[in-house]
Amino acid sequence: MTRPFVLLVVTKAPVAGLAKTRLCPPATPAQAAEIAAAALLDTLDAVCAVPGALPVVAMTGDLGAAARPVEIGMALRHVTTIPQRGPDFGVRLANAHADAAAVHAGLPILQIGMDTPQVTPELLAAAAAPVRDGGHDSVLGPAVDGGWWALGLAEPRHAEVLADVPMSRDDTGIRTLRALVACGLRPSGTARLSDVDTMADARSVAAACPGGRFARAVAAVGGQAVAS
Numbered sequence: 218m219t220r221p222f223v224l225l226v227v228t229k230a231p232v233a234g235l236a237k238t239r240l241c242p243p244a245t246p247a248q249a250a251e252i253a254a255a256a257l258l259d260t261l262d263a264v265c266a267v268p269g270a271l272p273v274v275a276m277t278g279d280l281g282a283a284a285r286p287v288e289i290g291m292a293l294r295h296v297t298t299i300p301q302r303g304p305d306f307g308v309r310l311a312n313a314h315a316d317a318a319a320v321h322a323g324l325p326i327l328q329i330g331m332d333t334p335q336v337t338p339e340l341l342a343a344a345a346a347p348v349r350d351g352g353h354d355s356v357l358g359p360a361v362d363g364g365w366w367a368l369g370l371a372e373p374r375h376a377e378v379l380a381d382v383p384m385s386r387d388d389t390g391i392r393t394l395r396a397l398v399a400c401g402l403r404p405s406g407t408a409r410l411s412d413v414d415t416m417a418d419a420r421s422v423a424a425a426c427p428g429g430r431f432a433r434a435v436a437a438v439g440g441q442a443v444a445s
Contacts, residue, residue: 219269222349223373224341225317225328226264227301227310228257230278231285240416244438250284251437252419255430258285259334261292262429266338269349271321272296275313306384314376325349326376327356327369332412334431335422344407345369353405355397361411362418363387369407375400 229236231253233246240249264272274296280286299316303309314326327345329336347353348369355375358367364385370376378396383389397404413419416438423432 220349221269221271221321221324222345223273223317223321223324223326224264224267224270224345225273225275225313225326226257226260226296226331227275227313227328228260228277228331229301230276230280230283231257231289232278232282233284235278236284237413239414240419240438243416247284248434248438252413252431252434253331254284254289255434256334256413257331258288258292259426259429259431260329260331260336261296263336263338263341264329265292265295267341267345268338270341270345271324273317273320274298275301275309275316277301277309303380307382308380310384311376311378311380314370314373314379318373325369325371326373327367328376329358329367330412332414333360333366333410333422334413334429335410335426340408347405347407353403355402355404356407357390357394357397357404358407359390359409361409362414363391364389364412365393366410366412367407368393369405375402 231250233250236253237249301309303312325348344367347356348371354371356369360366382392382396413422419435423435
């Protein structure tokens with residue numbers, strides 16, 4: 218039997234003008250929000266298909282004003298949703314781990330975002346395995362831009378270190394690694410992925426997962442729509 222673990226997705230409502238603004242131009246704000254919504258939905262599909270995973274979504278923003286609100290609302294019925302809390306992203310990440318651990322006490326956590334819609338159930342299961350199976354105390358999945366896309370912790374309380382790590386920088390990954398090591402952890406690695414910040418990123422990631430909603434939303438920018 219597969220051991221249970223928490224699969225935590227930290228995300229925000231894909232509201233036009235607030236979501237994926239670095240895609241504009243060439244995307245319009247509405248198209249950028251559609252891309253963000255598609256990324257979230259594809260991510261949730263993968264998350265909910267991982268054996269043993271207990272999905273938790275830490276959400277911020279107004280879902281009622283978001284792109285695809287009904288579809289996202291339906292997807293969220295299959296997960297536990299908690300609000301994000303805290304003044305900045307590092308603190309919100311730390312709090313999301315603590316709040317998810319309060320929902321599912323005593324379980325390891327693998328945390329991701331919604332910027333890597335190319336993830337598969339198999340990839341997520343492999344990323345979680347070192348902390349789920351007791352072989353390692355932590356996992357850090359590096360991102361191509363110098364950040365990270367996945368953080369696994371056997372003891373979720375160690376996420377406290379994120380509160381002091383500057384986020385969304387090209388050295389966030391190495392700073393996070395150093396913070397984990399400084400508190401006595403020895404992180405295992407996992408696959409290195411591209412996350413979606415720019416339209417070039419979006420097109421590259423879409424090519425890696427051509428059959429999903431994300432690829433269709435990206436192709437719609439510039440009139441390159443594909444069939445549903």
